[in-house]
């Protein structure tokens with residue numbers, strides 16, 4: 001399994017990424033007061049399957065003995081940052097911010113046999129399809145200006161990271177640029193979670209931190225490299241904690257936090273963002 005994807009692989013990644021961006025945009029409109037994370041999740045799963053894909057997070061285990069992730073989307077509310085479970089009890093209300101993270105393996109054939117095979121294969125090998133990964137934080141109803149600013153800064157941080165995705169740069173340039181933009185404004189950058197290589201599996205090498213890390217200098221951005229950049233930014237401190245459910249990760253100080261993510265292919269002509277939502281394309 002190479003860290004450089006072939007042009008045939010990239011073709012399928014582009015196809016999957018486009019579908020995933022469209023699905024994320026569609027379900028993001030469901031984030032209104034009174035909606036449940038469960039209903040949004042059910043819609044996401046339906047749309048993914050209809051498109052010929054498989055929800056990449058459902059059944060995912062971080063480590064062999066971790067509990068499998070139960071939902072199609074990661075549904076994280078307010079001080080929850082990532083990996084929130086999409087339950088019926090998670091009801092959106094006016095003034096909330098809601099992060100939706102979604103991953104898809106595409107294309108897949110949905111026969112029973114294929115499903116059995118894929119269960120036996122670990123997260124680190126792809127059975128057949130290609131993986132894309134994207135996230136947004138949306139506002140529910142009305143929120144204060146300060147909250148909107150957090151979302152804008154996090155979204156901008158992602159675009160700043162994407163700009164660094166040119167041939168000749170390294171993964172370290174991405175983190176440095178994001179950090180130089182975010183930290184002087186007084187926000188916290190989460191350290192315990194980072195972006196990643198993606199394509200044959202949800203998570204591949206290299207780590208793509210949202211801060212400068214020396215190790216990143218050994219990962220050159222060459223044509224065919226596919227990564228997910230995903231700044232996770234908080235109004236308060238950057239420390240996080242995991243809930244008793246074994247998945248939901250929140251800010252330790254309960255401060256508001258935001259998360260935006262795209263899957264990017266490095267090309268000779270610069271970054272190709274393959275999970276753009278229709279509303280982002282102009």
Ligand code: MF3
Nearest residue numbers: 057060069074083101133230
């Ligand atoms: N979407 C996360 C990421 O962006 C991974 C989620 S894994 C899950 O890297 F199991 F929590 F869904």
Ligand code: CO
Nearest residue numbers: 101133134135
């Ligand atoms: Co993600």
Ligand code: CO
Nearest residue numbers: 133228230261
């Ligand atoms: Co990711």
